[in-house]
Amino acid sequence: SQTIHQWPATLVQPVGSPLSLECTVEGTSNPNLYWYRQAAGRGLQLLFYSVGIGQISSEVPQNLSASRPQDRQFILSSKKLLLSDSGFYLCAWRAGGNTGELFFGEGSRLTVL
Amino acid sequence: GESVGLHLPTLSVQEGDNSIINCAYSNSASDYFIWYKQESGKGPQFIIDIRSNMDKRQGQRVTVLLNKTVKHLSLQIAATQPGDSAVYFCAEMKGSRNTNAGKSTFGDGTTLTVKP
Numbered sequence: 001s002q003t004i005h006q007w008p009a010t011l012v013q014p015v016g017s018p019l020s021l022e023c024t025v026e027g028t029s030n031p032n033l034y035w036y037r038q039a040a041g042r043g044l045q046l047l048f049y050s051v052g053i054g055q056i057s058s059e060v061p062q063n064l065s066a067s068r069p070q071d072r073q074f075i076l077s078s079k080k081l082l083l084s085d086s087g088f089y090l091c092a093w094r095a096g097g098n099t100g101e102l103f104f105g106e107g108s109r110l111t112v113l
Numbered sequence: 114g115e116s117v118g119l120h121l122p123t124l125s126v127q128e129g130d131n132s133i134i135n136c137a138y139s140n141s142a143s144d145y146f147i148w149y150k151q152e153s154g155k156g157p158q159f160i161i162d163i164r165s166n167m168d169k170r171q172g173q174r175v176t177v178l179l180n181k182t183v184k185h186l187s188l189q190i191a192a193t194q195p196g197d198s199a200v201y202f203c204a205e206m207k208g209s210r211n212t213n214a215g216k217s218t219f220g221d222g223t224t225l226t227v228k229p
Contacts, residue, residue, distance in 0.1 A: 006156075032215050043117075043202055043219040044157070051214050059216075090156050094215045098164070100145030100206045102217060104156030 002027035006105030019078040023091030031093040033074040038088040086112045117220040125226045132190040136203035143205040151200045
């Protein structure tokens with residue numbers, strides 16, 4: 001069966017520090033991968049998506065970047081965090097077929113102080 | 114751009130009653146409409162989806178209705194239980210995994226509280 005792992009689950013970082021969130025998917029190949037951010041009490045905003053290794057598309061201008069070094073690995077990074085980067089970050093993947101379903105990881109809660 | 118919005122941010126129901134959560138969307142070209150459930154501190158979980166060429170789809174204790182005339186989507190939960198308490202999101206997707214990269218746009222969510 002397919003699983004998705006995301007870490008770390010929680011982190012507190014000072015302004016100006018770097019960030020690296022990692023996501024891996026098991027049990028599937030060539031998934032579409034997504035990074036979403038969720039502000040408190042709000043819906044999910046799509047940040048990045050990837051349809052293959054090394055292929056990254058950005059949905060909104062921001063202080064973050066993403067990379068996909070391997071088929072089932074998706075990384076969200078920042079060189080210098082801003083206060084506004086605080087939020088709940090969710091990695092997700094989509095399989096093929098006729099479905100709208102996204103499979104989400106458990107999320108990473110980032111607090112920038 | 115596309116938008117998806119929910120009618121009410123909160124809904125409180127009595128255990129055993131039926132719940133109806135509503136959602137409005139703007140993109141007539143969406144191919145799928147999806148409902149997710151999110152418990153506190155966790156990632157969203159898929160509940161049910163419906164293709165744009167359908168009006169109704171039923172799952173276990175849930176029914177999704179799609180009214181394309183008024184661009185309205187609803188999720189009905191039968192015999193609501195305390196375990197149904199969560200935030201519910203509607204989302205829309207245009208294309209498929211291989212077209213438009215299968216991107217989904219989410220609404221802001223409705224918090225469902227089930228009273229015992």
